[in-house]
Amino acid sequence: PLILGIETSCDETGVGVVRGGELLAHEVASSVDEHVRFGGVVPEIASRAHLLAMQPTLRRALAAADVDLGELDGIAVTAGPGLMGALVVGIGAAKSLAYATNKPLYGVNHLAGHVAVDILDHGPLPERSLALLVSGGHTSLLRVDDIARSITPIGATIDDAAGEAYDKVARVLGLAYPGGPVIDKAAAGGDPRAIRFPRGLTSPRDRERHRFDFSFSGLKTAVARWVEIAEVEGREVPVANVAASFQEAVADVLTAKAVDACRAEGVTDLVIGGGVAANSRLRSLLAERAGAAGIGVRRPRPGLCTDNGAMIAALGAEVVAAGLPPSGLEFGADSGLPVSRVLV
Ligand code: ATP
Ligand code: MG
Ligand code: FE
Numbered sequence: 001p002l003i004l005g006i007e008t009s010c011d012e013t014g015v016g017v018v019r020g021g022e023l024l025a026h027e028v029a030s031s032v033d034e035h036v037r038f039g040g041v042v043p044e045i046a047s048r049a050h051l052l053a054m055q056p057t058l059r060r061a062l063a064a065a066d067v068d069l070g071e072l073d074g075i076a077v078t079a080g081p082g083l084m085g086a087l088v089v090g091i092g093a094a095k096s097l098a099y100a101t102n103k104p105l106y107g108v109n110h111l112a113g114h115v116a117v118d119i120l121d122h123g124p125l126p127e128r129s130l131a132l133l134v135s136g137g138h139t140s141l142l143r144v145d146d147i148a149r150s151i152t153p154i155g156a157t158i159d160d161a162a163g164e165a166y167d168k169v170a171r172v173l174g175l176a177y178p179g180g181p182v183i184d185k186a187a188a189g190g191d192p193r194a195i196r197f198p199r200g201l202t203s204p205r206d207r208e209r210h211r212f213d214f215s216f217s218g219l220k221t222a223v224a225r226w227v228e229i230a231e232v233e234g235r236e237v238p239v240a241n242v243a244a245s246f247q248e249a250v251a252d253v254l255t256a257k258a259v260d261a262c263r264a265e266g267v268t269d270l271v272i273g274g275g276v277a278a279n280s281r282l283r284s285l286l287a288e289r290a291g292a293a294g295i296g297v298r299r300p301r302p303g304l305c306t307d308n309g310a311m312i313a314a315l316g317a318e319v320v321a322a323g324l325p326p327s328g329l330e331f332g333a334d335s336g337l338p339v340s341r342v343l344v
Contacts, residue, residue, distance in 0.1 A: 001073035002095075002321040004061075005313025006054075008090030009082025009110045010136065011035060011046045012051040017065035018308030023120040025065035026303075026310035029053035032178065032324070034340045045174045047085035054093045061309065069101050072211050074188070074318025079107030079344045080337030081137070087333035095329050107344040108315045109337055110140060110307075114273035116147050116318055117311035118300040129298075132258040133339070134282070135274030136163035136178075139254075141212050141261045142339060144271070147315070148322035151340055153262060155212025158201070160170035162250055162276045165216035169246050173239050178223050183243045184280055190240030192248035192281070197222050199253045212261050219249055251281045255289045262295045271298040278302035317342050 007014035011032055019023040031049030035041045063070070077094035080087060091107065098105035115131045131151075133314040140156035160168070163180060170179025175186065179265060202213030223246050230237050254276075262270050270290055276282065283299055290297045324343055331344045 001317050002067065002071055003313045003316040003320060004075045005073050005309045005311070005316055006077040006090045006094045007110070007113070007307055007309045007312045008050045008054075008080045008232070009080070010085050010086060010307055011041045011049070013057050013306040014056045014307055014309030014312070015061035016132040016308060016313040017061055017067055018120065018310060018313040019040065019121045020317060020321075021123060021314070023310055024067065025061045026088045026308055027057050027061040027064065029057045036177050039171055041083070043085050044081045047084060047089055050086055050089035057142065058093070059179045069097065072101070072103050074106060074316060074320050076106045076108050076312050078312055079109045079327070079331060080110065080334035082110055082179070082335060084333055084335045087335065091333055096335045099329060105329060106316050106319050107327040107331045108312060108319060109313075109339060109342050111135070111339040111340045112147065112151055113311035113315045114305075115144060115271055116302045116315035117140070117273065117308070118271050118298045119276040119309060119318070120237065120304065120314050123297045125267045126272065128267055129269040129271055130258070130262050130265060132270065132272045132277070133274050134162045134272065134276035136167070136255060137161050138274065139214050139216070140339065141258060143265055143267070148324060148342060151342060152233060153339060154265070155214070155257070157214040158210065158218060159215050159217035160220060162214070162216060162254065163274070165220050166276065168220050169223050172227050173237070173242060175239075180275060180279065182246060185246035186240050187247045187281065190238070190242070190244030194238065194241035195245040197249040199246055199249055202253060202256070212257055214253060215256065216250070219246070224256075239281070247279070247281050251279065251285045251303050254282060257285045258286065258294060259289050259293050262290070262301060263293065268294065269296050269298065273300065273305065275306040278305040315342070
């Protein structure tokens with residue numbers, strides 16, 4: 001099916017066009033520059049930016065795909081989770097388009113979209129796979145039996161998300177927002193073994209109750225304390241080493257638990273998704289460890305890991321191909337939509 005996807009859950013206005021599993025266009029306008037001085041996304045600013053960017057981004061995507069609205073088989077839009085005011089702009093735009101063109105509209109799950117996007121790079125998902133979802137607001141391990149119909153969480157963070165930890169550690173180190181890409185870059189020049197930071201929920205006792213869960217708030221605090229002590233003692237903070245050691249701790253826990261979960265579930269395909277899936281160390285360590293365990297890793301190109309419209313179009317195409325009913329025009333936005341609810 002030929003599907004248009006619209007994404008506005010946070011600070012990226014994304015519009016994508018896919019035909020089946022093929023990516024035809026993917027345009028993103030970001031308001032990130034407007035949030036930098038606040039050190040995080042300001043919801044009202046994001047909503048206003050979506051309103052301004054929606055029409056031009058939509059136009060660019062349709063032109064790049066060389067597709068007319070009339071040719072579409074359906075329109076997919078992020079129904080949640082995300083910032084309420086931001087979601088509402090995308091849903092409003094998608095409803096207007098669907099009403100004017102009389103095309104079926106599908107309200108879909110942003111987190112499932114982060115997983116589905118890999119189809120555009122590596123083809124259909126296998127019968128059963130495991131997904132490591134690592135984004136700005138979520139960190140979980142998911143059993144994916146059918147991307148359109150059946151996603152089951154088997155573990156999640158009990159406090160901060162991985163991306164959130166990146167953003168907070170960047171602030172501690174005096175680096176820019178968002179922290180992920182800048183720490184990734186700073187870490188390239190550092191020694192990942194310079195400082196041994198804690199690996200949350202990996203003790204033998206945690207293995208019983210929290211085998212597939214994550215915790216990053218202790219790590220974040222440990223980095224902040226380490227930097228504070230260095231400053232108090234008048235030592236220069238070795239930013240590259242701190243960044244590399246922090247990044248190593250995050251990648252170590254994420255990859256170890258993901259591989260363990262694959263073994264426990266008897267699954268041999270692991271797909272990663274979400275902004276942190278763009279991280280260079282996570283990608284390399286996962287390839288190494290999963291490879292050694294006989295598990296195939298699917299890593300979408302970094303540009304499709306962060307928020308975009310193509311992921312929503314890709315998920316919409318799966319939902320349409322599965323023959324699921326459209327959402328109609330009367331659904332709302334759900335800022336807390338659970339990942340198990342793929343379609344509203
Ligand atoms: P959610 O998907 O949970 O609603 P979100 O949409 O805000 O949250 P994403 O766009 O999926 O999150 O990811 C953004 C996060 O990814 C930010 O926290 C950012 O720091 C992080 N990130 C982006 N690139 C990298 C990278 N190279 N290394 C580590 N983290 C990264
Ligand atoms: Mg963003
Ligand atoms: Fe996201």
